[in-house]
Amino acid sequence: MFGLALAAPPGPMNAIIAEESVLRGWSSGFIAGTGAMTADIIFFVLAYIGVATVVEELPLLRGLMITIGGVLMLYFAYDAVESAQTTFSGDGAPDGSRGFEKALVLGLTNPFQILFWLTVGVALLEPGTLDILAHTPYIGEAVAGVLIVETGSVALLAGMFGGIVVWITGFPALLAATDRRIDSLEPFVASGSALILVGFGIVFLWDGLGTLL
Numbered sequence: 267m268f269g270l271a272l273a274a275p276p277g278p279m280n281a282i283i284a285e286e287s288v289l290r291g292w293s294s295g296f297i298a299g300t301g302a303m304t305a306d307i308i309f310f311v312l313a314y315i316g317v318a319t320v321v322e323e324l325p326l327l328r329g330l331m332i333t334i335g336g337v338l339m340l341y342f343a344y345d346a347v348e349s350a351q352t353t354f355s356g357d358g359a360p361d362g363s364r365g366f367e368k369a370l371v372l373g374l375t376n377p378f379q380i381l382f383w384l385t386v387g388v389a390l391l392e393p394g395t396l397d398i399l400a401h402t403p404y405i406g407e408a409v410a411g412v413l414i415v416e417t418g419s420v421a422l423l424a425g426m427f428g429g430i431v432v433w434i435t436g437f438p439a440l441l442a443a444t445d446r447r448i449d450s451l452e453p454f455v456a457s458g459s460a461l462i463l464v465g466f467g468i469v470f471l472w473d474g475l476g477t478l479l
Contacts, residue, residue: 269429305373
């Protein structure tokens with residue numbers, strides 16, 4: 267439940283997964299998902315060995331990472347617009363997939379993931395209790411207190427990453443299956459992905475530049 271709650275909310279990661287899934291099929295969407303999960307694994311390792319606290323103690327470094335993430339999201343939004351134009355014109359999906367690289371670099375510069383691993387992620391490694399759904403993006407306050415678990419266990423970490431795997435497997439499969447039934451889905455998903463990336467890119471740039479300045 268924890269892994270699904272973290273992976274499912276709309277955001278830049280799912281925008282990339284959706285775009286790859288409808289334009290290039292399930293495998294490309296899944297590979298993009300593994301890029302996002304790889305970023306989480308990297309943050310997990312950094313939290314485990316204590317390096318994550320360095321980012322927390324250096325707000326300018328965190329601001330720089332967030333600013334880079336905002337710039338990258340705007341760039342990938344432009345790429346999504348080009349994909350939408352290509353599919354609208356009937357030329358088919360553009361060649362080549364960079365879904366893994368896109369999701370990985372966005373994951374490493376995504377404020378949600380950075381802040382999660384600086385706070386909740388570190389707490390997961392220490393024995394205690396944690397209200398896990400309270401930290402779900404957007405809806406945390408509404409579901410606070412629903413699921414409280416013991417932290418510091420291998421089972422919790424395995425379950426979290428297992429839930430992420432379920433999402434990055436099932437979400438692309440659902441989109442690919444839907445796309446086979448709706449011929450005009452690709453350009454609309456690509457356009458929606460571009461809008462999401464632009465929105466988050468602007469927010470992250472504002473946040474990052476505000477921190478740096």
